[in-house]
Amino acid sequence: MNASKALEKTLVASPERKLEADADLDIVRKVQAGDVAAFDKLILKYRERVLGIIYNMTSNREDAADLAQDAFIKAFQSINRFQGQASFFTWLYRIAVNSTVTHLRKNRLRSFFSLESVREDDPVSKELVDALTDKTGVGRDTFVRELQEKLNDAMQKLSINHRTVVTLFEIDGLSHQEIAEVMDCSVGTVRSRLHYAKQLLQAELQPYLQK
Amino acid sequence: MKQDTERKITVEDLIRLKRAERPPAEFWATFEAEIRSKQLSAIVNKRPWWHGLARASAIVSRYQLPFGAAAAVALTWAGVHYYSASPSRVIPVAAVRSEAKVVVSAPVAAAQLAVAPVVERTVRTREETEVGIQEAAPVHEAVVTATASHLSKAPSDIPYDAIAKSPFGDGIAVSLADYREPAADPSRRSVFGTDRDFEPSIAVSRQAPSDPLARMDPAEERRSRLLAPALPAYASGSRSSLAGDWMKARASSDERMYESMDRGSSDRMLVGFRF
16 A cells, blocks of 8 residues: 555656556566566566667667667666665666766766767657758758757766756656656756756757747 | 848857758668667676676766765764763862872883783873772772882882892892882872962971070160051061061061160260370
């Protein structure tokens, strides 16, 4: 009962995730009972989102791949300590974010971009690129590449906490409550960090906003 | 196209562009193979023991403030308890004054080391010596001798035979005999007494000044007594000090000399000068 109350508190902003969390909890119970293969379902379910968070925090796809794998392995090794007081999704995100923050703090002086290509088959990104430019062909690809670098550059100028908040809220779509659970801070802190980070990004990306 | 769309671009729109940064499909095959091998190695290989220590230290680090506060309270309590209990072992200064107990200092203890091989006496620390003297004081009557630089306590429990066997036995025996001699110690009370006690004892022991004009007739004594208040030494108080007595005697002797000259000239002696 206590676990379900905590789960409700965590997922108050997104009730559809309660079903998702219950399904995850069933899988976790199987893994805890000794069914190691059941953990593959959790990997398949969350690998893209975990990789997306880490990639947008590091702006390096090789580091992101390693860190995502390490996060899943840590979750697998510690699965017996998971008691269900939070959702598995929040728990896994917290492991991934903490691993990434530790990695970023260790390699503060060594940071270089290794960017994935923007997939224009996504309707949102296609519409955005169309709104930003009237170019086609090589010129369009160059513009998108330049915008992508500028965007990642602006993200890396943020502090780790601000970058994490922006990533979890704007890119991954988590609610303030969920971000507060993942980052182990208050909702007010999340909102404050998000506001400040958006102000900084707006200043950095001003040339693209005027178009 | 830009002209066709009237939509305003915001920061949120630009950030959402990052959602489209995804790895290609073949990346996931490599990812899955790598994570499976890591998973298998995690199953086979046990975690090293220091991982448990790291986790324990992380748990302890949460309670650093309570642990620190508890340690500070415990240290404070221990300090207060120690310093409140320790004065019972220290000789009070008043007791030292009244019973003339002497604290043996470090140089004296070092001097006793020379006797140690002979009498097989262990040299104790200063604190132990204080306690020992306090306990042994009623038994040994605390023979105290003042030297030029410090006070020392004679080892009264040393037998003479043991000292005579040593190369310096004669000298030590003589010194011990001097120490053990129950001679009167006139300075015993004066040294540790108050100034009020000290002053009369010095005044008594001091000899009265021998005045050749001490034999004065009553008239001269009366005259000197009347003239005495005029002297500056009289104003110091009712108790006549040594300097006051001396100045008063000198003044009276001068007056007596002048008076005798006057008396001689008027009564019996006639001195005439004729030119």
